[in-house]
Amino acid sequence: MVVDGLRRARRVVRWVLIGTLLLTWFLAVLTSAGALGLGVLAWQRALLAAAGLAMFSVVFVRMTDAVLSHGISRRERVVSGALALAVMVTGGAQMTGWGFVPLAWLSIAAVGVSRKSAVLLGAGTAVVVTPPAVFATLAGGDPTFATDVPSTVGAVVGVSFYYVVMCALFPWTNRLWVWIWRLAEEAHAGREAQARLAVAEERLRFARDLHDMVGHQLSAIAVKSELAVRLSAADAGAAKDEMAEVRGLARTALRELRETVRGYRRLDLGAELATVRGVLEAAGVTCRLHLPHREVPEEVAPVFAWVIREAATNVLRHSSASRCDITVRHSEEEAVLEVRNDGVARRAAEDVGSGLAGLGERMAAVGGTLEARPTGSGEFVLRAVAPLPVEVGA
Known part of the structure; x- marks a missing residue:
């Protein structure tokens, strides 16, 4: 189903974004364990930083959900950024540990803003977080360098290079994933719009045919009545003669109106196949017709036309089919x-479309059966079978 596919895509993108937060927890715990073992970090400070990271995690998840729906407000970005910086400083500001928290913030805060704003956020983050990380490295607070603390120049160059690279890469990775999610949303909206367009075109065709069929007679009736x-x-x-003509025109109009309605209730299989093929291919679904050399018997052709129309509607609205x-x-x-079709349908057939129940009744009226089910190979098949009590000519 298209809707199910969108939900799965949203869950995947959401967990990809949250994956940065999980990595932050892993690095923070790993670095804190090393710092506690070397005695460069007090356990009270580690617990306080962990509590702050827990608060940041709640805010991060809320921001992730906001990115996938309506967007993040400026206030949320500022508050969460300040919290991330506070957690970094509290935990010791190790660039491969608690110093990763601002990078996690940047990965989500840079989504949903312009490219220029994303670049400014990355540059600003690098400028703000580099000094505390350099200080922690020189003070021996980073267990990565605890046994061989680099020189001042080495610390400044190494830490600056690390944060410049990370702040340049982090905003764009998540922006790419969210962009892919937006494309999936737009594709779904386009498919539904295509289905609505097909319905609107059918209504316009009916209105046009109705006007052409009975519009002239109704105009003549109005003139002759006057x-x-x-x-x-x-x-x-003379008035009696005119009214007799009005009666004739009214009967003609009524007959043509009935013929028009009957024509729409009794669909033409060939015309319906051509319409369905055009609509599906306009929606990006490759449609292939496999038809017999002989015409389908008139007893079942109108019913098959209704089945094809409903099947095409379900393909457009309820599947992710490409063929x-x-x-x-x-x-x-x-x-x-x-x-x-090759759109995977995981729900039961009766949930695919409410029109299938009506099609089942139409098939039952001609003694036939209707079956709609997913296959094990990722396809969905709708099969209608109708008996032919009369002999079909060769």
């Missing part, structure tokens, strides 16, 4: 229609 009213006082015979095969075959005993 003429009959004017003649009724001066020439009753759809429509097969029609018949013998002297039965006629078979099969619509197969």
Whole structure:
């Protein structure tokens, strides 16, 4: 299903974004264990930093959900950034440990802003977090360098290079994932819009045909009725003749109206196949028709047309299909229609579309059956079978 696919895509992107937070916890715990073992970090300070990181984690998850829905406010960015910096300083500001917290903040704060703003956020983060990390390195607070503390120049160059590279890369990775998610949303919206467009075009076609069929007669009725009213006082015979013509026009209009409605209720299989193919291919679904050399018997052709219309609607609205095969075959005993697409449908067939129940009733009216189910190979098949009590000519 398209909706299920969107939900899965959202969950994947969400966990990718949260993955940065999980990495932050891993590095913080690992670095704190080393710092506690070397005696360069007090356990009270480590617990306080862990509590701050827990608070930051709650804010980070909320910001992640906001990114995937409405966006992050400026206030949320500022407050969470200040919290990330406070956690970094409290934990010891090790660049491979607690100093990773501002990078996690940057990975989510730079999403949903312009490119220029993302660059400024990255540069600002590098400028703000580098001094505390350099100080922690020179003071021996980073267990990575505890046995061989670098010189002042080495610490400044090494830490600065680390944060410049990380602050240049982190904003764009998550922005890419969120961009992919937005594309998936737009593709889903486009598919639904295509389905609505097909319905709107059908309504316009019906309105146009109805106007062309009975519009002339109704206009003539109005004119002749007005003429009959004017003649009724001066020439009753002429008025009577005019009303007789009005009656004839009304009967003609009624007959043509019935024919028009009957034509829409009794669909043409060939026209429906052509329409469905055009709509599916316009929506990016490759549609292949496998049709018999002989025409489908008129007893089942209208019912098959309804089945094809509903099947195409379900493909557009409820699946992520890229290919759809429509097969029609018949013998002297039965006629078979099969619509197969490669969109994975995980729910039961009765949940795919409410129209399938009505199609089942239509097939039952001609003594046929309707089956709709997913296959084990990632396809969804709708199969309609109708018996043919009459002999089909060769």
